[in-house]
Amino acid sequence: DAGVIQSPRHEVTEMGQEVTLRCKPIxxxxxxxxxxxxxxxxxxxxxxxxxxxPIDDSGMPEDRxxxxxxxxxxxxxxxxxxxxxxxxxxxxxxxxxxQNTEAFFGQxxxxxxx
Amino acid sequence: xxxxxxxxxALNIQEGKTxxxxxxxxxxxxxxxxxYRQDPGRGPVFLLxxxxxxxxxxxERLKVTFDTxxxxxxxxITASQPADSATYLCALExxxxxxxxxxxxxxxxxx
Numbered sequence: 186d187a188g189v190i191q192s193p194r195h196e197v198t199e200m201g202q203e204v205t206l207r208c209k210p211i212x213x214x215x216x217x218x219x220x221x222x223x224x225x226x227x228x229x230x231x232x233x234x235x236x237x238x239p240i241d242d243s244g245m246p247e248d249r250x251x252x253x254x255x256x257x258x259x260x261x262x263x264x265x266x267x268x269x270x271x272x273x274x275x276x277x278x279x280x281x282x283x284q285n286t287e288a289f290f291g292q293x294x295x296x297x298x299x
Numbered sequence: 300x301x302x303x304x305x306x307x308x309a310l311n312i313q314e315g316k317t318x319x320x321x322x323x324x325x326x327x328x329x330x331x332x333x334x335y336r337q338d339p340g341r342g343p344v345f346l347l348x349x350x351x352x353x354x355x356x357x358x359e360r361l362k363v364t365f366d367t368x369x370x371x372x373x374x375x376i377t378a379s380q381p382a383d384s385a386t387y388l389c390a391l392e393x394x395x396x397x398x399x400x401x402x403x404x405x406x407x408x409x410x
Contacts, residue, residue, distance in 0.1 A: 216396045226402075227388075227400055227401065227403065228388065228400040228403075229400075230398070230399070233397060235396060240395075241394075241397060276342050276343075282396065286333070286348065286396060286398075287333075287348065290343050290344070291342055292342055293341070293342050
């Protein structure tokens with residue numbers, strides 16, 4: 186397996202534009218997580234899904250952020266409209282679930298909003 | 300609210316020595332704690348998990364302890380090598396499948 190795949194690796198966009206980040210989890214994993222990492226706040230959990238269903242979105246900062254998981258092999262994180270303070274590295278991670286809680290992270294998407 | 304503290308300052312040690320990193324937490328009693336390694340420009344990589352009923356866990360040159368009374372975990376790398384240089388993150392369980400990460404400690408192993 187190629188691991189968790191995220192795209193794009195880098196994204197530069199202008200303030201006010203819509204940004205969509207994509208993630209393909211490891212096949213067979215039941216849980217998917219979206220994290221945001223900044224120097225100031227470290228790694229923050231935004232939302233996580235279990236069996237394609239959003240379980241906890243309490244970490245989503247504002248209504249400008251939304252996430253979907255239409256099937257077991259694909260998830261998106263959308264920011265609309267984007268703001269400079271959204272600049273960060275966004276990670277997607279997946280986990281087998283049940284008793285195995287090890288999370289496998291993707292390479293991340295570095296987002297810069299200018 | 301739950302707070303996780305890792306030494307924010309970088310830890311520099313000589314090659315061959317044992318590196319010890321600390322993770323302290325408050326306001327919670329996690330069922331387990333994890334340690335991850337993160338290299339620049341990459342996602343975190345899982346290293347070890349220790350449960351609340353375990354005092355110590357080992358994996359090759361790595362050792363993790365978990366003191367639920369002190370609310371502290373120690374992460375040791377014995378016989379450290381320059382390749383061990385990275386940022387190490389601790390993560391605490393906050394419910395089913397959910398963890399909170401510390402801000403990490405940067406380790407630099409000097410040849």
